[in-house]
Amino acid sequence: MAPPNEPTLNPSYSFENVFDLSDAKFYVKEFPLLTQVPHNVSFTPFSSKSHSSGDAPPSLLNRVLAACHRGGFLGFSHSEPSDRLMNSLGSFTDRNFLSIFRFKTWWSTQWVGTSGSHLQMETQWVLLHVPELNSYVVIIPIIEASFRSALHPGSDGHIMICAESGSTKVKASSFDAIAYIHFSENPYTLMKEAFSALRVHLNTFKLLEEKNLPSLVDKFGWCTWDAFYLTVQPIGIWHGLKDFADAGVSPRFLIIDDGWQSINLDGGDPKEDAKNLILCGDQMNARLHRLDECGKFRRYKSGQFLGPNPPPFDPNNAKLLIGKGIELEHLNRDKEAAKNTQSSELGLIESKIQTVKGEIDVLFGGTEQIEKKDCGSSCSCKEEEEYGMKAFTKDLRTKFKGLDNIYVWHALCGAWGGVRPGATTLNSKFVPCKLSPGLDGTMHDLAVVRIVEGSIGLVHPDHASDFYDSMHSYLAQSGVTGVKVDVIHCLEYVSDEYGGRVELAKAYYDGLSNSMAKNFNGSGLIASMQQCNDFFFLGTNQVSMGRAGDDFWFQDPNGDPMGVFWLQGVHMIHCSYNSLWMSQMILPDWDMFQSNHVCAKFHAASRAICGGPIYLSDHVGSHDFDLIKKLVFPDGTIPKCIHFLLPTRDCLFKNPLFDHKTVLKIWNLNKYGGVIGTFNCQGAGWDPKEHRLRGYPECYKPIDGSVHVNEVEWDQNDETAPMGEAEEYVVYLNQAQELALMTPNSEPIEFTIQPSSFELYSFVPITKVGGTGSIKFAPIGLTNMLNSGGVIQEVEYVEGVAMLKVKGDGQFLAYSSEPPKKLQVNGSDVDFEWLPNGKLMVNLSWIQEDHGVSDLAIFF
Numbered sequence: 061m062a063p064p065n066e067p068t069l070n071p072s073y074s075f076e077n078v079f080d081l082s083d084a085k086f087y088v089k090e091f092p093l094l095t096q097v098p099h100n101v102s103f104t105p106f107s108s109k110s111h112s113s114g115d116a117p118p119s120l121l122n123r124v125l126a127a128c129h130r131g132g133f134l135g136f137s138h139s140e141p142s143d144r145l146m147n148s149l150g151s152f153t154d155r156n157f158l159s160i161f162r163f164k165t166w167w168s169t170q171w172v173g174t175s176g177s178h179l180q181m182e183t184q185w186v187l188l189h190v191p192e193l194n195s196y197v198v199i200i201p202i203i204e205a206s207f208r209s210a211l212h213p214g215s216d217g218h219i220m221i222c223a224e225s226g227s228t229k230v231k232a233s234s235f236d237a238i239a240y241i242h243f244s245e246n247p248y249t250l251m252k253e254a255f256s257a258l259r260v261h262l263n264t265f266k267l268l269e270e271k272n273l274p275s276l277v278d279k280f281g282w283c284t285w286d287a288f289y290l291t292v293q294p295i296g297i298w299h300g301l302k303d304f305a306d307a308g309v310s311p312r313f314l315i316i317d318d319g320w321q322s323i324n325l326d327g328g329d330p331k332e333d334a335k336n337l338i339l340c341g342d343q344m345n346a347r348l349h350r351l352d353e354c355g356k357f358r359r360y361k362s363g364q365f366l367g368p369n370p371p372p373f374d375p376n377n378a379k380l381l382i383g384k385g386i387e388l389e390h391l392n393r394d395k396e397a398a399k400n401t402q403s404s405e406l407g408l409i410e411s412k413i414q415t416v417k418g419e420i421d422v423l424f425g426g427t428e429q430i431e432k433k434d435c436g437s438s439c440s441c442k443e444e445e446e447y448g449m450k451a452f453t454k455d456l457r458t459k460f461k462g463l464d465n466i467y468v469w470h471a472l473c474g475a476w477g478g479v480r481p482g483a484t485t486l487n488s489k490f491v492p493c494k495l496s497p498g499l500d501g502t503m504h505d506l507a508v509v510r511i512v513e514g515s516i517g518l519v520h521p522d523h524a525s526d527f528y529d530s531m532h533s534y535l536a537q538s539g540v541t542g543v544k545v546d547v548i549h550c551l552e553y554v555s556d557e558y559g560g561r562v563e564l565a566k567a568y569y570d571g572l573s574n575s576m577a578k579n580f581n582g583s584g585l586i587a588s589m590q591q592c593n594d595f596f597f598l599g600t601n602q603v604s605m606g607r608a609g610d611d612f613w614f615q616d617p618n619g620d621p622m623g624v625f626w627l628q629g630v631h632m633i634h635c636s637y638n639s640l641w642m643s644q645m646i647l648p649d650w651d652m653f654q655s656n657h658v659c660a661k662f663h664a665a666s667r668a669i670c671g672g673p674i675y676l677s678d679h680v681g682s683h684d685f686d687l688i689k690k691l692v693f694p695d696g697t698i699p700k701c702i703h704f705l706l707p708t709r710d711c712l713f714k715n716p717l718f719d720h721k722t723v724l725k726i727w728n729l730n731k732y733g734g735v736i737g738t739f740n741c742q743g744a745g746w747d748p749k750e751h752r753l754r755g756y757p758e759c760y761k762p763i764d765g766s767v768h769v770n771e772v773e774w775d776q777n778d779e780t781a782p783m784g785e786a787e788e789y790v791v792y793l794n795q796a797q798e799l800a801l802m803t804p805n806s807e808p809i810e811f812t813i814q815p816s817s818f819e820l821y822s823f824v825p826i827t828k829v830g831g832t833g834s835i836k837f838a839p840i841g842l843t844n845m846l847n848s849g850g851v852i853q854e855v856e857y858v859e860g861v862a863m864l865k866v867k868g869d870g871q872f873l874a875y876s877s878e879p880p881k882k883l884q885v886n887g888s889d890v891d892f893e894w895l896p897n898g899k900l901m902v903n904l905s906w907i908q909e910d911h912g913v914s915d916l917a918i919f920f
Contacts, residue, residue: 077105077129078243086150088243091192094150096218098136101149104236105132106257114263117270124260127253131242134199136221137234143560144224144497145232149199149239151217152176156189156713159211160638163746163753164505166549166589167610169630170637171746172715176219180748181501183211184593185641186219187247189713196247198254200240203262203597206230206562209238210498210593222498226552226561237261247712248640248776255644264566264598268645271604272583274542276465276673278700280692281313283652286614286677290337291381291424292319293356294452298365299373300680301460307685312696313465314456315544315586315675318343320357320449320468322350323475326514330483336424338385341392344510347517348474349483351531353449353538362451366458375680381423388416390619453539462696466540467586470531471547472568476510478517479527486527491518493553503752507547516554521564524571532579542584545572548599549592565598573602586649591638600645605672608648609634612677614657616755622743625816626755628659629724629741632666633717636707636726643704650705652677655684662739664691665818668846669728669735671704690846693868694906699841699850701728701735702779708736708771717745718756723765723813727772729780730849732839733824734772738765740813760815766808769823786825790838790875790898794820794848799875799898801826822849826875830860830920836877837862837920842904844870853913862918869906872916876900884917886910 080087081103086094106128116124136147153175162168162182171180179186185200201209201221207230212220223238225231240258244250259267284292287300297316304311323346324334333354337343352358365371391413398406446454453466473479479488493512519527532543551568555561576585587595587606600606609631616623631651639648650670653663655678664687667674674691676683692698708725716724716739724739743760746753769791774784791800791809796819800809811819824838839855841848845868854865866872879894883902892902906912 077107077132079103079105079132079241088190088195088197089193091190093188093190093197094152094219096148097150098148100137100147102135102137102236103132104135105129106261109133109237109261111260114260116260116263120256120267120270121260124253124256128257130244130253131240131257133237134221134239134241135234135236136238139233141231141233143226143228143231144222146212146220146222148214148218149221150219151214152188152219153217157186158637158712159186160184160641162210162499162592163503164610165499165502165508165552166547166591167634168591168638169610169634169746172713175217177213177215177217179211179213179219180746181210181212182498186211187250187712193245195243195245196250197241197243198250200242200254200258201593202238202240202258203264203562203593204235204238205232206560207232207235207238208562208594208597212498224496224498224561226496226555226564227559228556230560247709248706248773251640251644255641258597262597265596265600265645266602268604268643268647271602273604273647274465274583274586276313276542277605277647278697279312279464279673280309280696280698281315281465281673281675282311283315283317283675283677284319285315285317285652286612286654287679288319288378289339289382289385290319290343291378292316294360295365295371295373296378296680298370298456298459299375300678301456301463303680303683305460307683308694309685309688309692310460310462310694310696311675312462313467313673313675314463315467315469317469317544318546320353321348321470321475322352322354323347324349324480330480336420338381338420339389341389341506341510342385344476344507345514346475347477347480347483349480351474351484352534357452358448360448360452362446363455366455373680375682377423379679381420384416384420384423388413388420391416448538449535449540450538457539465542465584467542467544467584468535468540469544469546471550472545472572473516473518473547473550474527474531476507476547477514479519480517486530487520487523488517489520490515491554491557493550494556495553501751511550511553516550518554521558521567524568525574526571528571528575529578532575536579542580542586544586544588546588548587548590548595552592552594561594562598565594569595569599569601572599576602587646591642596642596645604646605649606642606646608638608642608650612651612653612663614654620755622755622757622760624658626744626760628662628816629717629739630744630753631663632724632739632741633745635666635670636705636724639704639706643706647672648704649673654678654682655687656682659816660684660687662816662818665737665820665846666705666726666739667691668699668850669701669705669726669737669820671701671728674698690844693912695912699845699847699868701730701847701850703729703777705737706773710771715745716741718742718759720759720761721763723763725765725767725771729772729774729777730822730847730852731779732783732852732855733822733849734769734774734780734783735823735847735849736767736771736821737818738767738811738813738821739818740815743815762812762814764810764812766810767821768806768808769802770804772823783825788826788836789823790826790840792822792824792840792848792873794822794843794846797843820846824849824875827857829857829862830878835920836875836898837918838875839864840873840875842866842868842870843873848873860920862916862920864916864918865913866904866916867911867913869904869912872902872904874900874918876918878920881919883919886915
């Protein structure tokens with residue numbers, strides 16, 4: 061009998077391992093995948109290692125064991141121990157790969173090539189195409205003991221692995237399982253199987269399928285970040301929500317982003333909040349000096365905005381402040397450049413800086429609409445009236461009835477600069493920052509520069525649980541239902557004296573998980589700036605949702621006038637390819653955008669089919685409600701896909717950003733159909749020589765492409781797998797509003813797509829209905845919604861009648877080869893329109909009592 065917690069291998073499983081290491085070559089079946097493998101590299105099949113089942117569900121464990129012959133572990137040994145070891149795993153050339161690498165400490169993106177030398181530093185995984193077997197292999201650097209690993213480029217096609225502890229006091233010389241390798245004929249199944257195996261092997265994280273999702277995942281929300289940046293205050297939030305409510309769109313969640321906390325800067329009064337902060341760079345050296353809200357929120361008085369005449373708010377003042385903040389940021393950059401070049405312009409620049417600061421002070425003087433009364437915890441007026449965040453969230457919910465969730469932002473270490481030592485009861489101290497050499501290959505980042513300059517006020521890891529519980533319990537009592545945790549990968553900078561980056565991360569993530577379970581229903585958290593394997597392998601035991609890409613940038617912060625366009629395509633690539641691995645552990649969050657941006661519709665189309673929540677960061681008074689209503693139902697819910705958005709197979713080893721020829725195609729699944737979005741993202745991307753993202757204007761042009769129903773990966777969801785067996789499909793082009801018919805053997809649909817443009821293709825299986833089964837029918841959805849098919853909640857066919865439940869209002873479209881005899885909505889006969897091309901159309905209304913769901917009966 062097997063010992064308790066030890067998996068039992070089913071004798072029916074085949075364990076003919078697909079990998080073999082011999083004669084300095086690493087084979088997948090009989091084909092060499094890597095050559096020139098050093099003699100100190102080892103390979104251990106998954107089935108040869110002893111694995112404790114931990115807390116893995118039996119179904120997951122059995123699934124892993126059934127595929128264990130497809131995977132194994134790579135290791136290596138050195139003669140001398142070190143805290144950072146580099147070793148080749150072998151070389152490959154002339155083989156297509158897709159990889160994900162960190163281009164900043166906290167953000168990762170896609171990179172393709174054909175050789176180990178083409179990899180970028182800090183690569184998180186590499187997917188190799190094996191056309192000899194019509195298959196794929198993934199190599200994933202992982203965690204072993206107190207070391208984490210990443211892949212790096214080597215010379216002559218070698219792929220290097222770097223194992224590091226992050227502490228000069230933690231050293232090792234050999235590893236048995238510092239990377240995992242897995243094989244499959246299907247690239248999407250490959251990622252699922254590989255990360256499932258790692259979940260069982262490491263037992264330090266959970267898969268997405270094992271966790272509850274935040275309740276906001278199928279809802280619409282608003283985030284304060286781009287609307288206000290650090291100038292956020294209660295009156296602006298109130299008027300922002302009122303904008304949406306007045307237009308008949310109800311945000312179901314609110315994220316109060318950076319700017320609500322009690323922070324100050326070194327050199328200022330340690331007990332007073334920093335004043336007049338605007339943009340992100342301003343507060344990156346700031347630290348928490350108390351764990352509750354800052355003065356502008358503490359001063360909020362219960363009922364203050366509930367009267368018939370709430371205080372006015374001037375959105376133009378907020379925009380002017382942001383504009384001045386940007387101007388000041390550029391002047392400070394010019395000042396540093398002038399210092400470095402000893403330019404004679406330095407004095408003039410400093411004079412301009414003082415002028416702009418004065419203008420900012422004047423603008424801030426006009427924003428304080430609230431009585432300047434600081435009600436701290438000991439203030440006697442609290443006995444009579446309620447003040448602060450609790451009063452504010454209560455009033456928000458009183459006024460805006462559908463507001464289910466209110467999240468607030470905080471950094472993993474509290475604030476960007478951590479917690480001020482001595483300011484709270486927590487044990488914190490200033491810890492200097494030390495960057496891993498692997499980050500030398502990443503992009504210059506103002507956040508990193510500022511954090512390194514100021515160090516971090518780090519709460520001792522032994523107190524991490526107390527730290528998070530102190531913040532979160534207060535917030536939960538104040539009506540806050542979750543947090544957006546940002547700046548996650550600063551821990552690796554300060555791990556030297558705490559056992560290294562793995563051990564420090566474990567302590568902090570355990571504390572965070574414990575607090576989530578206690579205060580936020582176990583799921584009320586969005587992770588951000590977290591795109592490194594440390595987080596995914598150590599921090600996702602409880603966290604179930606996180607950002608899939610870098611920030612939405614409404615313009616290029618470095619001044620490229622075309623950045624307003626090309627940055628949007630870059631964002632889409634980040635999210636699409638990161639979702640290949642992140643979606644195994646968390647629901648990918650595609651981030652906010654602004655509905656009145658020049659590329660807003662481009663963003664909206666991807667959000668409509670991303671499979672996660674949709675939220676905006678619009679300025680107060682600056683909205684495109686026609687566009688918003690293509691994304692959101694009147695009750696603030698959204699027609700959400702049931703999977704997550706991923707690149708199609710023909711895009712996996714291509715560069716949709718600057719190869720002059722590739723259209724990004726991304727697929728997802730609705731309950732009763734599939735969808736492929738086609739996006740022209742050409743015009744920008746990573747420059748490996750300059751180590752930055754930049755524009756490639758020569759690529760910003762129309763691109764030709766094609767799309768086919770076979771590119772929908774139906775089998776990646778058990779519910780939709782049968783739809784992949786259909787004999788015929790109807791295809792609906794959302795933007796062109798055209799119908800086409802397609803079989804699995806049809807020629808693809810050809811198209812030409814303009815820069816920063818898109819089309820959404822819905823593929824719906826055709827069912828034969830009617831007495832003789834001769835009528836072809838397929839429900840498409842609401843044509844006024846970007847995710848047309850996401851509105852269909854139920855479909856049933858009974859004796860020649862198609863019965864559907866459809867949520868939303870607008871024009872419902874179906875394909876019908878012949879006109880129906882009659883059509884009923886909610887039990888009543890209604891007029892409909894049928895065209896010879898098969899378009900069957902009927903208008904639906906939103907009935908509040910039925911939660912916007914209409915019952916359709918179509919009689920043939």
